[in-house]
Amino acid sequence: MAEAATNLLTTADGRPLKAALAAAQARARRRAFLLVLPLLLFVVLTFLVPIGYMLKRSFEHDGFANSAPTLVNWFAQNKGFDPANPPEEAYAALVQDLARMQVEKTTGQAGTRINYSVPGTISLFKKGAREADTLTPPFKEALLAVDPEWGMPALWRGMESASHVYTPEFYLVAADRKLTDEGWARGDDGQRIYLYLFVKTFIVSAIITVLCLLLAFPVAHLLATLPMAKSSLLMILVLLPFWTSLLVRTTSWIALLQEQGIVNDLLVGIGLIGNDGRLSMMYNMTGTIVAMTHVLLPFMILPLYSVMKVIPPSYARAARSLGATSWTTFRRVYLPQTLPGIAAGSLLVFILAVGYYITPALVGGADGQLISNLISFHMSKSNWSLAAAIAGMLLVAILVLYWLYDRLVGIDRLKLG
């Protein structure tokens, strides 16, 4: 019966209505897709491809694998060799590769790659390569005579590891592991830095998020409830710093908070503190937190404002008229309705804070460094794979937090303004 009914329904040119509708909808979808295509291409080209490339980089380095083919081959055939005492053939392969590096000028690439896990080897490779074609068998003795460091077990482990183009090595380094003569081990005390900075970055970001929330909540409430004329003025005050260059704002905080700065001068001037007791508020964690809270504040105010704007004041009035105290009204009626804004603002501020770079670099001093400063350091020193590995760990950590957030709060409740 149903079949007969659909057969009956056709368009004017005799096509089944269902097919015609489907075709028309497909056309509309294609047109809609064409409209978003530029954005899609843009996102893929400028966002997904670079991130994918970065993640690939964090696993991949062919600097040594390409320039030492003989040794790579030897490693592949002798998987269980003893790094503490490699045989003569291994040294012979190494000397052959060193000679090739000298001709092909790839010493730097190979040395740089090994230097990532075994510091001090770039000049070792350069020296070895310069003398390689003068060496005669037995190569082990000959090479050790050039420099006894060629016998280091850690070096042989490093070369074996670097003979694979794809390696987890950079993630090991980013997790404070260190290549020793016995293999990968925990780094020395006082030299482990990455995990410590990871934890610190997340704690500092959490503190900044909470501070932003505490400061932004009343401001957003005022913005949402004041009469139009006054709230517009307030809005401009909120947005004005937003439009000012980040560097200018950071530098202004330096001028304000440094020891010979305006705030300290004022406190000394009114006699609250003595000239010797000037407060250290800059070039330390205090400076980093104050400046970053200020820089990120609008990202909290705006989502909060957009949510508070549409909360009808009648709800609170109804609660009060039913006998709730002002605190209960706030806690049970008003606050739950602002949750989407709080969630969105907190997520925005937290994620921005985790990756913040320029402000901690300028005002952080000794203890205000965050993990992004180390990423930038390795970028500038051309150890892109390690920078990518740290960034990859950061990305994974944020995705985990995002997933947790989705489970606890629900991403559909997010309201970004």
Add this chain to the structure above:
Amino acid sequence: MKKILILSTAMTSFGFAANADITVMSWGGAYGEAQTEAFIKPFIAATGKNAIMVDSDNPATPVKAMVESGNVTVDVASLEYADAIRLCDEGVLEPIDINSLPAGADGTPAAEDFLPGAVTECGVSTDIWSNVFAYDTTVFPEGPTKAADFFDLEKFPGKRGLKKGAKAVLELALMGDGVPASEVYAVLNTPEGVDRAFAKLDTIKSEVVWWEAGSQAPQLLADGEVVMTTAYNGRIFAAAMNEGKPFQIVWDGQIYENEMFVVPKGAPNMADAMEFIKFATSTEGLRKSAEQISYGPARKSSLATDIIFKDGKTVMAPHLPTAPENLTNALETSADFWVDHDAELNERFQAWLSQ
């Protein structure tokens, strides 16, 4: 309308290409200005070819990125000595033949005219700059005079500015601890030596304000935030000369190095780039640079007669890191050491900082 748009775009791009025969990448700021005045403008005037200057925080990073991605837009770049060696080893830079460089004004061949180490496989020195420390003469009229004074909190109380990084800071710590300049790298090459340097830094750690950008150091000193600070000598000189600040440089324990012009592999205007480097690093070119900023020329022939600062009266010689009286206890940065240990010691440095 559309036609006009395409036409004007084509014209500007053509105009741009014709205007910018050579792109030189340097560090910006007072240093970039000095290089523009000393190298770029005279080159345009002398050859009729065009050159433009672009800025970077550290040209080594974009140069490597450009060569690796195969999209090189820079013809000449100004690199730190260790970076010039490292990138050359990695095959990122064009080799430069020392014998192709012009002879000195007095006819000395380039190979003998340049100071030792000033020309490497891929780079030619444009100047010699130095990490020094400087103080405010209104705070210490008698002034610190030795590297050890930088670490003497009793005799010279107050905050110190230090560059946030291992390079040049560990060396200063060792010299401040009494290690003669000639032995610094031998000591620093041992684990005990590194420990000793960090132990010396520990003695002033609570009083240190760390700076990162070169312009921060004179600013900290001018604000009274610190009573003495390490700095690039040219920045202190510029603050003293151009802004009349009462800053005095202490040359004892200075750590100097060559700054290098290099040509990235695959530079779009290779021949012109080489011509530009020959022009800029000639006897006269290096003199012109030293007239602008107090970084020393690396050619002996450039120092044959007095170099006068652009104010028309200050003789530059005593302000240059290469002046004999400034070299009594001076250390040349060891590129070999830092190429090997930069990453390792900086990680340790960062860990030490956050303890």
